[in-house]
């Protein structure tokens with residue numbers, strides 16, 4: 282059993298590509314694409330650590346493949362106590378700067394309400410230019426914000442720095 286589950290929803294492949302880069306950084310990780318590989322909430326039980334990825338769509342909403350699982354989580358209320366969870370995802374700070382990567386903040390609220398420890402992988406807001414983000418908590422993003430539309434040249438270095446940060450914070454190899 283892998284110790285890190287990377288659960289990702291991605292419509293045009295940006296957050297999926299980030300998830301694949303992250304998978305390569307950890308010794309013992311498994312990637313679960315929410316459209317192709319996800320069956321039910323019990324899949325979370327297989328991992329101590331979850332890296333939860335979603336791009337942001339609509340008006341700050343999680344990517345469509347997360348809609349049903351998040352609804353199930355809010356209704357079935359699985360106990361996520363003891364799980365370490367960090368969030369990542371793509372957005373567009375220029376065209377959608379009124380809700381930049383807001384999905385990360387909405388998902389954090391749901392996971393933490395179920396007992397998960399979501400205080401990992403906080404990321405500086407410096408270097409981004411946006412109006413509002415529901416992912417901004419205490420002056421930082423509550424996870425890794427990727428903008429492949431406007432800052433594609435920064436994506437690879439952001440992912441690798443975040444993976445190193447998580448290794449330290451979460452004690453991962």
Ligand SMILES: Cc1cc2nc3c(=O)[nH]c(=O)nc-3n(C[C@H](O)[C@H](O)[C@H](O)COP(=O)(O)O)c2cc1C
Nearest residue numbers: 291292293294295296336338341372373377381382
């Ligand atoms: C109709 C539409 C709505 C979007 N809404 C948002 C949004 O509210 N916030 C945001 O940060 N990005 C928004 N985006 C940008 C996408 O999140 C961005 O293109 C991202 O790279 C898609 O990643 P994915 O391929 O992993 O799904 C939107 C894009 C489109 C086309």
